[in-house]
Amino acid sequence: MTQPLDLAGLGAGPFNLSIAALIDGLNRKGEQINSRFFDQKQAFSWHPGMLLPGVRMQTSYLKDLVTGIDPTSEYTFLNYLVEHKRFYQFLTAELSAVSRVEYADYLRWAAEKLPMIEYNSSIEAVDFKDNAFELHFTDGREPVKANNLCLGTGKRPYIPESVRPYLGGNVFHAIGIAQRDMSVEGLKVAIIGGGQTGAEVFENMIDQLWGKPASVHWVSRRANYEPLDETPFTNEFFTPQYVNEFYHLPESVKANIVASQKLASDGISPDTLKALYQKLYELSLQQDISHLDMRPNRELTDMNYQKGTHQITVQNGMNHQTETFDADVVILCTGFETALPSYLDGFSSRITTDENGQFELNRDFQVGWDGPQQNRIYAVNAGRHSHGIAEPQMSLMCWRSATIINSLLGKEVYNLKQAMNLVNWQQSQPQQTQAAPAQEALTA
Ligand SMILES: Cc1cc2nc3c(=O)[nH]c(=O)nc-3n(C[C@H](O)[C@H](O)[C@H](O)COP(=O)(O)OP(=O)(O)OC[C@H]3O[C@@H](n4cnc5c(N)ncnc54)[C@H](O)[C@@H]3O)c2cc1C
CATH class of the missing domain: 3.50.50.60 (FAD/NAD(P)-binding domain)
Incomplete structure (x- = not known):
């Protein structure tokens, strides 16, 4: 055996x-x-x-x-x-x-x-x-x-509740978009999600990778198209020292901290934002770009299908009004769960x-x-x-x-001690820089 x-x-x-x-x-x-x-x-x-x-x-x-x-x-x-x-x-x-x-x-x-x-x-x-x-x-x-x-x-890809009944065909998660044989020529497109993937899909719509769409609505729940925070003190969240401190916090506070740090991992790369803005600016000098409709601060609240097209309903976080628009193609850039x-x-x-x-x-x-x-x-x-x-x-x-x-x-084959602590996250917390001792060695 x-x-x-x-x-x-x-x-x-x-x-x-x-x-x-x-x-x-x-x-x-x-x-x-x-x-x-x-x-x-x-x-x-x-x-x-x-x-x-x-x-x-x-x-x-x-x-x-x-x-x-x-x-x-x-x-x-x-x-x-x-x-x-x-x-x-x-x-x-x-x-x-x-x-x-x-x-x-x-x-x-x-x-x-x-x-x-x-x-x-x-x-x-x-x-x-x-x-x-x-x-x-x-x-x-x-x-x-x-x-x-x-x-x-x-x-697994996250699919908003209201979209689930319509998933399939022209309603899909962006996970396979680069391998799809697709054309949006003359179609109304909705991009749902204002993170990096949403930005990449929107940029490729501007570049007409899949043909020339009749319109593109880019919906983001966030207040704006927000940048990935790559600044030095934010990058401290991505150190073993910080994880060691975070791990020992009460569960009740962890969720709030993670939510408050969203842009440290889920924002749009500043280079992408700049490239997008510059493309929009230069395109607007040559043609009417009102078909490129950017809608930040909108939460998707409902979706329907009537008369051969989808109706998307969003709630505007600025004035709390409901807005609707039509889409033939709905691309979910809604991340993973x-x-x-x-x-x-x-x-x-x-x-x-x-x-x-x-x-x-x-x-x-x-x-x-x-x-x-x-x-x-x-x-x-x-x-x-x-x-x-x-x-x-x-x-x-x-x-x-x-x-x-x-x-x-069950042994320290890797010494995971870190020498530097530039930020004092918690005064009384003892430093936890080594792996927790394993109960038994592999061969035991
Ligand atoms: C588009 C994209 C870009 C990203 N860019 C970055 C980045 O720049 N920097 C960064 O830090 N992070 C990035 N991430 C986040 C993260 O680093 C990646 O998602 C990474 O791929 C996660 O690795 P993983 O091994 O957990 O999962 P995955 O890469 O999803 O791999 C899981 C594997 O499990 C296999 N599998 C699934 N089910 C089964 C099964 N039942 N049996 C056998 N095999 C199975 C799959 O085939 C797959 O190969 C990105 C994520 C995405 C989606």
Whole structure:
């Protein structure tokens, strides 16, 4: 009988890839961590449906899979550049932000080098039998056994309630927009959502990527088209020190803090805002641009379908009036939501969740469950409520991976102590810079 894996990764998006890359480095140094990561895709890709022309990263390329923890790893972005023989040109280009196309290619390059990633492996269910987890796959293959799991299957698109009955055809989430065969020639378009994706879709409407629309209404709930806050003290939220402070706060205050920090992670890149404004200005010198209708401070309240077109109703937050307009095509740039993945349906009664149905996560990203403590379930991209706004972002991805690996191995293979505290977040709080001690070592 084959031994259970030490760790099975569910999903091989960037967050689990980061764990795999660090594990691969440790195994080369003599650790023997037997891991496999399973993904339903046929090959690696990173949000390919949202790779619109010109889209750029919102985080530094140094916040890659490994650099913040192990800059000597072969999976760094810099090594990717060196292997592809474009290190000097990359530096000379002085890009303020790397294109998402290049970053996706970096992730693909790393994924292809990692020996423990298995594609065409769609997980259908999770079970616990004979002291090990069992992963069941949709193709009915032999289940895989593992002592520990790391859930990394991402989030699901958020669809507003009023839109759900009309989803399909010309009403869709932006998640697959770059791969759609679509034309908006002569059509009325509504873009719902005023974050980065909404801005990217609107910009491509101006550029007529999908033809010349009759009109474009761009609705944002926020008071304006608001910038991503990338200023220095805001960036302190994306440090291990801040997460350590945040984690220990009472649940009752965490949600308010996360809400108040929204623009630190969900605003529009200032470069995108500037490019948009300049395009609108220059276009307005040449033609009437009243068909490009920007409506900030509007909340979508209702949607209907009559006489072959959709009626969109929004509430204006400035004067509290109701406004309506027609749309033939409705593009939802409404972001993503956390939801328990369907493969946990038969297992969810064993997992501890809070009143909002979200995982109760330990500081070292372990999900609470009712089984043996030496069998652990970790989760990535699932702890915005518990660990703060850095969780769904790449900024602390490799620090979280190292935290999980220290916990998995029951020893400090990575020294996560940080030397610098520029901001005094809480006076009496003792510094929590190390991983919480694991109950038992992997091999125990
Ligand atoms: C368009 C876009 C741009 C972004 N840009 C940035 C940025 O610039 N900077 C930043 O910090 N963050 C960015 N983010 C946020 C975040 O970094 C990404 O969403 C990131 O991809 C999250 O990684 P993940 O591994 O959690 O999830 P995902 O990338 O969603 O990967 C999950 C994986 O799980 C697999 N999977 C799902 N279900 C199953 C199943 N049942 N069985 C097997 N496999 C399964 C999927 O195939 C997928 O490969 C961006 C997000 C989006 C959507």
